[in-house]
Amino acid sequence: MVLASVANFGLLRRHLGLSLADSLADRLVGHMAKLVPEALVTATGRDLIELIFFGDERAALDDRIAAIEAFFARPLPLDHGVIAIDLHIGASAASVGEADDVRLIEEAETALIEARSERRAVICDVACGGVAHDRMALAHELPVAIRRGEMALHYQPKLHVRQQRISSVEALVRWNHPTRGQVSPGDFIPLAEQSRDIVDLTLWTIRQVIEDQRLMASCGVDCPIFINIAGVLLTDTAFVREACDLIADSGARLGFEVTETSVIRDPQCAIAHLQIFAGIGITIAIDDYGAGLSSLAYLKQLPARELKIDKLFVTQLTSSNRDPLIVRSTIDLAHALEMEVVAEGVETHAALALLSVMGCDMVQGFLISRPVPLDALLAYLEQQRGGFDLPVPASVQSLRNAWSRR
Numbered sequence: 001m002v003l004a005s006v007a008n009f010g011l012l013r014r015h016l017g018l019s020l021a022d023s024l025a026d027r028l029v030g031h032m033a034k035l036v037p038e039a040l041v042t043a044t045g046r047d048l049i050e051l052i053f054f055g056d057e058r059a060a061l062d063d064r065i066a067a068i069e070a071f072f073a074r075p076l077p078l079d080h081g082v083i084a085i086d087l088h089i090g091a092s093a094a095s096v097g098e099a100d101d102v103r104l105i106e107e108a109e110t111a112l113i114e115a116r117s118e119r120r121a122v123i124c125d126v127a128c129g130g131v132a133h134d135r136m137a138l139a140h141e142l143p144v145a146i147r148r149g150e151m152a153l154h155y156q157p158k159l160h161v162r163q164q165r166i167s168s169v170e171a172l173v174r175w176n177h178p179t180r181g182q183v184s185p186g187d188f189i190p191l192a193e194q195s196r197d198i199v200d201l202t203l204w205t206i207r208q209v210i211e212d213q214r215l216m217a218s219c220g221v222d223c224p225i226f227i228n229i230a231g232v233l234l235t236d237t238a239f240v241r242e243a244c245d246l247i248a249d250s251g252a253r254l255g256f257e258v259t260e261t262s263v264i265r266d267p268q269c270a271i272a273h274l275q276i277f278a279g280i281g282i283t284i285a286i287d288d289y290g291a292g293l294s295s296l297a298y299l300k301q302l303p304a305r306e307l308k309i310d311k312l313f314v315t316q317l318t319s320s321n322r323d324p325l326i327v328r329s330t331i332d333l334a335h336a337l338e339m340e341v342v343a344e345g346v347e348t349h350a351a352l353a354l355l356s357v358m359g360c361d362m363v364q365g366f367l368i369s370r371p372v373p374l375d376a377l378l379a380y381l382e383q384q385r386g387g388f389d390l391p392v393p394a395s396v397q398s399l400r401n402a403w404s405r406r
Helices: 009-016 018-022 024-035 059-072 101-118 135-148 185-195 197-218 231-235 237-248 260-264 267-279 323-336 349-358 374-383 394-404
Strands: 002-006 040-045 048-052 076-078 081-083 087-093 122-125 151-160 165-177 181-183 225-228 254-259 283-289 304-309 340-343
Touching: 002 024, 002 059, 002 101, 009 018, 009 024, 009 081, 018 024, 024 040, 024 048, 024 059, 059 087, 059 122, 087 101, 101 122, 101 135, 101 185, 135 165, 135 185, 135 197, 151 197, 151 374, 165 185, 165 197, 181 185, 185 197, 197 225, 197 231, 197 237, 197 254, 197 374, 225 283, 231 237, 231 254, 231 260, 231 267, 237 267, 254 260, 254 267, 260 267, 260 283, 267 283, 304 323, 323 340, 323 349
Parallel strands: 087 122, 165 225, 225 254, 254 283, 283 304, 304 340
Antiparallel strands: 002 048, 002 087, 040 048, 076 081, 151 165, 165 181
């Protein structure tokens, strides 16, 4: 089972017009039927195509998805012009008799949600389901878990490079299941987005962050806290209204981290809601910048004050020729747009040294701290109250000097 979603359908609709956009999925069906002739291919919506086929080996699914991605990587001729189709692909696979049609569809839908977040094709092997948590059971238990207080927050600090102090922290949700133990966010966040439990989960997070920040203030810690906001929430007027009601009179210093792809889904509505958030004092940060299809047209419209460079580029910073150039140009672009830059995934002194030379404002990663519970965060901040001091080996200092001369 393969589900292919046209990620840039909103943009294409404005470019092509309603009539042509509404028939786009039907046209794509013809192309996919040629790419996978053994499949039953149908359009199940204006921007969604479904493929069902049988193969002798699991590798056949990988080959078909690779063929689809290769074909749509090129602009597609359409009437009197060409258009670029950006596809998100989620798929599920199982041996005959190991899963029913409903289970395959549900797993493919969950894979598609993850594909939208990861910006890559995601395949769920249902035959290996015993290794992972039962997603259907988790989906059923999640709303109960939120009400019962099974959720918890861990906090990961951001270090301001020039000031050598912790400038803010990011709140990350954890699920302490009574029988399963720690459930990975990668297992339950996509389910929450699919079931709309993401609304209650995010509102719970906001309430808990406000309470935790008050406790931090009582301990003499004045630190903004950033919360991840799922893309589906940026078009939810009721959520925006309730979130603003919670925050407006709380006195909390909060930031919202949103991905660039979540804005591109419905830019007009998303930008309007982000402006509302910014209007009540919430700092807007663009998360995972560079991992998706970056759009400068939207970037300049966003009321963002922070831009976070995806860790994909940071982890390869000292071993790649191109990644340093991308990171440096991104830092310069963000500064030109009057935004501060956060580099995610900083794990080595060498990466920190290069980022400091490049003018990166803040860094976040295991070199600074892993995500920790609130009590551990307070102890950590107390330890660093006199200033953050990371020892820099001589080899790293020479690397920093070499880059500063460029």
